[in-house]
Amino acid sequence: MRNRSRQENQWRGVPLRVAAVGMAALVAACAARSSASLQEARSAVATARGDQEVLARAPEELLESERALDRAESAFRGGADQNEIDHLAYLARQRAVTAQALAEERVALTEMEVLNEELEDELAGLPARQTDRGLVVTLGEHILFDVDRADIKAGGAQDLARVADFLRNNPARNLVIEGHTDSTASDAYNLALSQRRANAVEDFLISQGVDPLRISSRGYGEQLPVATNDSAAGRQQNRRVELVILDPGEAIPGPRVAVQ
Amino acid sequence: MSGASVFGSPWGPILGAGIVLGIAACAGDPAPDAEMARADLAVSQAEDAHAGTHAPGPYALAQDKLERAREAVADGDNLAARRLAEQAAADAQLAEAQARSEVARQNAAALRENIGTLREEVDPRG
Numbered sequence: 001m002r003n004r005s006r007q008e009n010q011w012r013g014v015p016l017r018v019a020a021v022g023m024a025a026l027v028a029a030c031a032a033r034s035s036a037s038l039q040e041a042r043s044a045v046a047t048a049r050g051d052q053e054v055l056a057r058a059p060e061e062l063l064e065s066e067r068a069l070d071r072a073e074s075a076f077r078g079g080a081d082q083n084e085i086d087h088l089a090y091l092a093r094q095r096a097v098t099a100q101a102l103a104e105e106r107v108a109l110t111e112m113e114v115l116n117e118e119l120e121d122e123l124a125g126l127p128a129r130q131t132d133r134g135l136v137v138t139l140g141e142h143i144l145f146d147v148d149r150a151d152i153k154a155g156g157a158q159d160l161a162r163v164a165d166f167l168r169n170n171p172a173r174n175l176v177i178e179g180h181t182d183s184t185a186s187d188a189y190n191l192a193l194s195q196r197r198a199n200a201v202e203d204f205l206i207s208q209g210v211d212p213l214r215i216s217s218r219g220y221g222e223q224l225p226v227a228t229n230d231s232a233a234g235r236q237q238n239r240r241v242e243l244v245i246l247d248p249g250e251a252i253p254g255p256r257v258a259v260q
Numbered sequence: 261m262s263g264a265s266v267f268g269s270p271w272g273p274i275l276g277a278g279i280v281l282g283i284a285a286c287a288g289d290p291a292p293d294a295e296m297a298r299a300d301l302a303v304s305q306a307e308d309a310h311a312g313t314h315a316p317g318p319y320a321l322a323q324d325k326l327e328r329a330r331e332a333v334a335d336g337d338n339l340a341a342r343r344l345a346e347q348a349a350a351d352a353q354l355a356e357a358q359a360r361s362e363v364a365r366q367n368a369a370a371l372r373e374n375i376g377t378l379r380e381e382v383d384p385r386g
Contacts, residue, residue, distance in 0.1 A: 087343045094318075094350035101357035108364035115371045169371050 033082050037089035038072055044096035045069045057106040058099045065095035116170060116248070123166055126159055134176075134246040137163055141181075141197070141239035150196055152204050160201065163243055164208035172248040175210070177201050177217040178256075180224055180242065182235035187221055195219025201241055216252045223258035291333065292342035299326050299345040302352035306359065311352075314359035322351035 045065050048054045054062050072088035120128075120135065128137045137159075144156035152160065167175060179194030179201075198217035206212050227234035246252070303322050311319040325348035332341035 083343070087347070090347060091350050094347075094354050098350075098354045098357045101354065101361045105357065105361035105364045108361065108368045111368045112364065112371060115368060171367075 033076070033085065035076060035085075037086040037093075038076055041069055041072055041089040041092040041096070044093040048096040048099045051100060051103065053103040053107055054099050056103075058103040061095065061099035061102050065092055065099055068092035068095050123162065126162060128245075134244045134250070137243040137245065139241050139243070140236065141241065142236065144201065144241055145197065150200050152200060157204065160204050161208060163245075164205050164210050166245065167205070167210045167214065168208075170245075170248065171211075171214075174214045174246045174250065174252050175205070175216070176244040176246065176252055177205075177215065178224075178242040178244065179217070179219040180226075180238060180240050181222050182238040183222040183225070183229040184235065190221035191219055192221075193219070194221050197241055201243070218255055220256065220258070224256065289338035289342060291338055292329075292345050295342050295345035295349070296326075296329060296333070299329065299348040299352065302349040302356070306352040306356040309356045309359040310363065311355035311359040314362040315355040318351045318355035318358065322348045322355055325351060 048062055048065060068088065069092040072085060072092050075088050076085050123135070123137070126137050127139070128135055130136075139156060139159055143159065144152055146153055163175075167173060177198045179196070179198035181190040181194050183190075185193075195218070198219050202212075202215050202217040205215060222229070222238070225234075225238045226240070227237035229235050229238060299322075303326055306315075306319055306322060325344045329341045329344035329348060332338070332344060
């Protein structure tokens with residue numbers, strides 16, 4: 001028993017002295033470290049966590065900030081140096097504030113959706129209908145143009161001004177302008193005429209402040225009738241301009257193909 | 261395996277951790293390529309979101325830290341460079357989120373106002 005205890009003491013002595021020095025250094029370091037940055041991070045995360053909108057709309061970003069805070073807390077408990085603690089705490093704090101900003105953005109975007117629906121109702125005064133192509137406003141040729149003229153009539157200008165308003169309020173929505181004719185006159189003539197009419201509408205909207213990059217104007221001539229060309233009433237229906245207001249964010253599609 | 265070793269004693273793990281941390285700090289940190297690339301991307305995304313206009317505080321911080329990270333890499337201080345790059349990315353992401361939020365709020369406010377105006381145009385009686 002005596003031999004073993006001497007042996008134990010021999011082995012104990014050196015490492016314990018080293019351990020004591022090491023511990024003293026660590027204790028000294030612990031005493032000098034500040035948790036101020038950590039407090040800020042805790043506070044920012046708690047604020048984000050307590051915000052109902054953050055919980056509802058930015059839960060993943062909130063989770064990321066909580067994980068970042070955990071890493072900072074671990075570093076603090078584990079005896080990391082001040083720079084590392086401050087660094088991790090800073091990251092956690094920024095993530096928490098980012099979560100709040102993201103939630104705010106999403107609240108505003110939801111409000112925009114609601115307002116857009118209201119704005120579409122405002123177009124109810126115009127002949128607009130929702131189709132799979134988008135919101136289509138159909139204006140008869142006789143509303144927009146005098147016979148043989150390419151410029152827009154007063155009544156038509158009012159309608160187009162409201163479309164321009166709508167587009168300016170909804171910058172994420174693009175527009176396709178389609179000119180259509182009846183089957184009187186040649187294909188080539190109708191194609192050219194319908195393109196000129198579509199261009200005239202585009203020019204007018206641009207003059208009302210709509211960004212030209214958002215607009216595409218196309219002439220389809222007689223290719224896409226909506227009524228029979230055998231009656232005067234039908235032909236009048238076919239002579240039209242369609243303004244296709246695309247869904248928000250949707251890119252301008254390629255030209256339509258007439259079904260023969 | 262005689263008697264007690266330092267790792268069997270209560271001070272063992274604490275000393276062990278201290279040694280590991282000490283070694284980690286002293287050993288050469290790798291060049292923070294991934295962190296620099298992330299920071300670069302985050303700053304350019306913030307710029308796309310017009311953070312310079314709508315969130316100038318955090319955006320300026322992000323740019324400054326990214327620049328200092330590059331300097332730290334040039335000086336061979338990879339630890340400082342990594343931290344600066346990580347912070348630059350966090351600042352840039354905050355700037356982007358705040359800028360988007362500001363733009364969305366302005367758009368919603370403008371839309372609210374315009375709907376009111378439109379309604380008056382259509383029916384001045386309200």
